[in-house]
Amino acid sequence: MAGKKRVVIVGGGIAGLGVVNTLVSKAGDLVDVYVITRDRYYVGGPTRPLLLTNEEEYGRIVRGYENVRNINLIVGSVVSIDPGNRVVNYSETLYGLGSRSINYDYLVIAPGVVYDGSSIIGYDKYWWRVANVYDVGRVHVLKDWVWKLNSGTVVVYAPKAPYRCAPAPTETALLIHTVLRHRGVRDRVRIIHVDANDKTQPPVIADVVKSIYDKAGIELITNQEITEIGDGEVVTKSGERYKYDVLALLEPNRAPSFIKEAGLGTDWFEVRSPTDLRSPKFDDVYGAGDAAKLPYPKNQEIAFESALFAANGILSDLGVDEKVNVQYAFVGWAYVGNVDGRLETNSVQFGFDYTQQPPKPMKDPEPKRDYTLQKDRWMQTYLSRLFSY
Numbered sequence: 001m002a003g004k005k006r007v008v009i010v011g012g013g014i015a016g017l018g019v020v021n022t023l024v025s026k027a028g029d030l031v032d033v034y035v036i037t038r039d040r041y042y043v044g045g046p047t048r049p050l051l052l053t054n055e056e057e058y059g060r061i062v063r064g065y066e067n068v069r070n071i072n073l074i075v076g077s078v079v080s081i082d083p084g085n086r087v088v089n090y091s092e093t094l095y096g097l098g099s100r101s102i103n104y105d106y107l108v109i110a111p112g113v114v115y116d117g118s119s120i121i122g123y124d125k126y127w128w129r130v131a132n133v134y135d136v137g138r139v140h141v142l143k144d145w146v147w148k149l150n151s152g153t154v155v156v157y158a159p160k161a162p163y164r165c166a167p168a169p170t171e172t173a174l175l176i177h178t179v180l181r182h183r184g185v186r187d188r189v190r191i192i193h194v195d196a197n198d199k200t201q202p203p204v205i206a207d208v209v210k211s212i213y214d215k216a217g218i219e220l221i222t223n224q225e226i227t228e229i230g231d232g233e234v235v236t237k238s239g240e241r242y243k244y245d246v247l248a249l250l251e252p253n254r255a256p257s258f259i260k261e262a263g264l265g266t267d268w269f270e271v272r273s274p275t276d277l278r279s280p281k282f283d284d285v286y287g288a289g290d291a292a293k294l295p296y297p298k299n300q301e302i303a304f305e306s307a308l309f310a311a312n313g314i315l316s317d318l319g320v321d322e323k324v325n326v327q328y329a330f331v332g333w334a335y336v337g338n339v340d341g342r343l344e345t346n347s348v349q350f351g352f353d354y355t356q357q358p359p360k361p362m363k364d365p366e367p368k369r370d371y372t373l374q375k376d377r378w379m380q381t382y383l384s385r386l387f388s389y
């Protein structure tokens with residue numbers, strides 16, 4: 001239909017599809033939605049750590065876009081944006097050669113994060129010694145190492161916050177403990193968690209995690225930033241050295257560099273406020289999800305809520321009165337493994353309500369199996385809601 005506004009969304013993940021979902025349902029006649037995303041599939045994050053213990057399977061968390069209706073899907077990797085001329089440039093990655101451009105009336109930037117190890121000396125040479133639960137292509141490498149390890153040292157590392165999914169490093173350490181205990185080799189393996197922050201993240205459950213670490217015999221070293229990687233050893237800023245056989249290191253996180261190069265932020269996409277996700281410089285460019293600079297944790301609920309705020313902004317501009325109800329708040333679950341080595345992970349529940357000042361935290365410090373099952377249902381509901389509605 002002539003006169004439709006073209007909305008281009010960069011990133012077909014939680015935030016990108018959150019925007020799609022809202023715009024299509026509230027203003028389907030007024031917009032043509034294009035989603036540019038890097039792959040023909042999406043792999044969910046939150047239950048991914050359970051691949052380590054065989055409690056999750058890839059097949060349950062991978063989704064294609066074939067059932068996402070009313071969008072034009074472009075599989076490509078965005079390389080630059082020219083917000084002055086309303087142009088997005090992308091390359092066709094694995095699925096074709098050359099580069100292409102697309103114009104927009106509204107742009108939503110939701111590409112998630114980049115795991116950037118370039119500030120770590122030796123990372124360019126020894127990146128292959130690193131595997132973590134974040135990298136979808138390498139979580140099985142970590143799993144393989146952990147299931148074959150019979151003795152030695154595992155180093156788990158969390159960089160300075162903010163990074164995506166605050167508890168994933170502690171989840172990693174406790175799930176590795178669980179597997180090693182299950183295999184009967186835990187007594188011959190040291191697990192050291194080095195953390196660049198003063199507490200494990202999120203701070204609200206740091207005390208609970210510490211007491212489980214004590215029971216599991218996991219050594220915790222805080223306030224130590226890893227600045228160098230060698231073949232079998234890491235070095236921290238203050239010169240401490242830790243030998244490793246398995247290195248489950250999360251690289252420092254940032255938004256993709258095309259955001260900075262377009263003048264839309266530095267490490268993260270700059271927004272006007274958490275509820276007004278427009279760029280301070282451009283009325284027609286919005287940020288959403290983990291790439292956006294928000295004063296909240298980078299997790300799925302916050303990513304989705306930011307997407308709804310961004311969609312509401314576009315709806316306002318289009319003159320649509322009906323908006324979606326949204327507030328910043330979340331309840332989440334952190335895996336704490338199973339100290340006794342049964343492959344039945346327990347979880348701790350925690351959350352924040354940011355509508356209250358000061359923001360109201362909540363937690364249940366008692367690890368429960370039921371929370372692990374709740375997290376699974378929550379994740380599957382997200383995937384159904386966004387990928388096959």
Ligand SMILES: Cc1cc2nc3c(=O)[nH]c(=O)nc-3n(C[C@H](O)[C@H](O)[C@H](O)COP(=O)(O)OP(=O)(O)OC[C@H]3O[C@@H](n4cnc5c(N)ncnc54)[C@H](O)[C@@H]3O)c2cc1C
Pocket residue numbers: 010011012013014015016036037038039042044045046047048049076077078079110111112113133134135164165168256288289290291298299300301303332333
């Ligand atoms: C291992 C792991 C565990 C997690 N655990 C939890 C948890 O327990 N609870 C929780 O709430 N959250 C958790 N999260 C975080 C949650 O998955 C993210 O917060 C959420 O996915 C953020 O949504 P997003 O849309 O910003 O990014 P994503 O969902 O990552 O989507 C970004 C999309 O953009 C695409 N993309 C990237 N760059 C480009 C480019 N240049 N051009 C085109 N497309 C691009 C990507 O391929 C991807 O499809 C976890 C994440 C991981 C990885």
